[in-house]
Amino acid sequence: MSGALDSLTVTAETSLLEILELFKGSTKDLLLIDERTIITDPHLELLTDYPRSTSAALVAIVKNGNTLVRQNRVASASSKSHKVTIGNRDFVGALRLSQKQRDLIIPALENAIAFKAKGNALDLLLVALVRATIKVDAVDVLSAPWSRSDDSLERERVRSEIKGLNIAALRLKMANRANDGFFSVFFLRKFSKILTWVAVKVGATPNQVTLLSFAIGLYSAYSFSRGTFLATLLGAILLQVSIIVDCVDGELARYTRKFSKLGAWLDAVTDRVKEYLVFLGLAYGASLEGRNLWIPAMAMMVIQTFRHLSDYNFAQSVKIRAEDKFTTPVDFMAEFDGIVPTEREPKGRLRYWLGKIIQFPIGERWLVISASAVIGGAAFTFTIMPILAFISAFVVFRGRTIRTKEMEKKHLKSSLIVNQSDLLGVKASFTRRVSWIEPSILRLIESLVLIAIFINQDVLGIPSFIILFSIIFHHYDNLYRALQNERKPLWLSALGLYLGGRILLIGLALLA
Incomplete structure (x- = not known):
């Protein structure tokens, strides 16, 4: 993983405030990964190793998904407290916050924190960004299995599939x-x-x-x-x-x-x-x-x-x-x-x-x-x-x-x-x-x-x-x-x- 990034594994206990404080206290971009997310290293590297001037989120093409992508950016996102009208992607649970958008991200998160909405902090974060019209590039996960499931058996199955992949070929x-x-x-x-x-x-x-x-x-x-x-x-x-x-x-x-x-x-x-x-x-x-x-x-x-x-x-x-x-x-x-x-x-x-x-x-x-x-x-x-x-x-x-x-x-x-x-x-x-x-x-x-x-x-x-x-x-x-x-x-x-x-x-x- 790139040394130019800070990172945080987001759990059920992680709060938006914790993410905000970590982001504010650093000059590096912040990589956030849901603890339930299972993806290949090459797909994670799409966030860590590509030159990016804006925030970016990993998504997967799914009909009637929980996220909407338009013109290669996240246009709408969901959480326990929010719904998309019509989705065409699922949020994979990995997001890079860009310090180049610092002046936009901080007030957007401060506003979201004040409402104390229910939901996973990573989902709430994505909702806060897109509803504040902050650009979040959509990065598609293709050609490999992934999971963001509460089911540990499902996650283990996907993890086993990934282990069997030829990563160089991927x-x-x-x-x-x-x-x-x-x-x-x-x-x-x-x-x-x-x-x-x-x-x-x-x-x-x-x-x-x-x-x-x-x-x-x-x-x-x-x-x-x-x-x-x-x-x-x-x-x-x-x-x-x-x-x-x-x-x-x-x-x-x-x-x-x-x-x-x-x-x-x-x-x-x-x-x-x-x-x-x-x-x-x-x-x-x-x-x-x-x-x-x-x-x-x-x-x-x-x-x-x-x-x-x-x-x-x-x-x-x-x-x-x-x-x-x-x-x-x-x-x-x-x-x-x-x-x-x-x-x-x-x-x-x-x-x-x-x-x-x-x-x-x-x-x-x-x-x-x-x-x-x-x-x-x-x-x-x-x-x-x-x-x-x-x-x-x-x-x-x-x-x-x-x-x-x-x-x-x-x-x-x-x-x-x-x-x-x-x-x-x-x-x-x-x-x-x-x-x-x-x-x-x-x-x-x-x-x-x-x-x-x-x-x-x-x-x-x-x-x-x-x-x-x-x-x-x-x-x-x-x-x-x-x-x-x-x-x-x-x-x-x-x-x-x-x-x-x-x-x-x-x-x-x-x-x-």
Whole structure:
């Protein structure tokens, strides 16, 4: 267990006051575990060893449970004195109190203590936190048995089950993302798990694996650029190897608990660089045979950028708007809090995976790139990719349009969109409900203007592709910073000349 935590085993005699005094008297986060709770060490480590900025509670997915989770946070909890309206989880009986929320937690507990409500102190604590609108991350217990039962025989049975588990295999399974795309889950990650195990054994770091995947991706792009069938076949194989290795860095980080902002940034950015350099390689390889595919290559880069930005911004906007609904405290002594689920009912398995495929995620995209390049060359790739991308976009944006209409007609309470505008002097989004699409539209306008300039001046080729690629990379940097609630330093934005300045400079340079 992490030495950065205090801990307390909560018994039937433990009081809220005791928990409060222990929390107030320390500067460390406090880990609380019910004496009846039986769980695996890897699941407990989800509270102790993961970097957390808020409190967190272990929960298990159960229909009509005693706890409600919305947007990955505990929205409603229960005790002997409190009930949830509709639950979708059970509280497992393990909770981490964050000192970063100290100024919110202490008054919330003091208020709850004054009412002397009946119930287990851990349950009352969770109720007090969520009813005071204090964020408590919900951490799901999956792939292993657990118990929080008064029945000692039941606890002993679960304890015996846990003893029979292969803990190393469980850690590896927990590190593997089960909610990824269809091709990733059922093919790529079957291989990546093996490589993750090897990486653990040799002591590799997540960043080393990311750079290895990047190097393989670069050689894949180089192979495509040679233009021959055998080189294209090699490039296609290497692209699949690259994405398998790319799965390993995240799995390794989760397995070893080695997380960093640099690692997350590297993982996200290198994926984009690899994909777009593959487009460059395909276009250059085609040019060796006298075919000019620079426009479709740049068009695919623009299409993917439009989609990526809209995907991230829509998801984050939904999350931010959902957070706004947690701003009204609920009376601690009210039996029901009236909070109900907002997420849609889970789809059937077939509909779920069809929905994943239609989103055209990276696994499916790179599979199409590899297969189409081998089957019909670069021209076929740049024909089939836009068609599939537009089909995916039609289905996805249809759903997003419906969800957007259901949003409140007000500006997003966040600098997420403004931090990506790249417009000098702009301090607010132009729209309210549809602000999530603004960065994508701005990038589309800028890219189309630049491509038009390149066509007009007849300068299509590697230099024009690299110019557009560099500008798009700049926008991805803005996106990843915005997702971390950061804004690019003014001097760095000014160095990029902002949107209008770049177009003007490039246009004048080509006209000169």
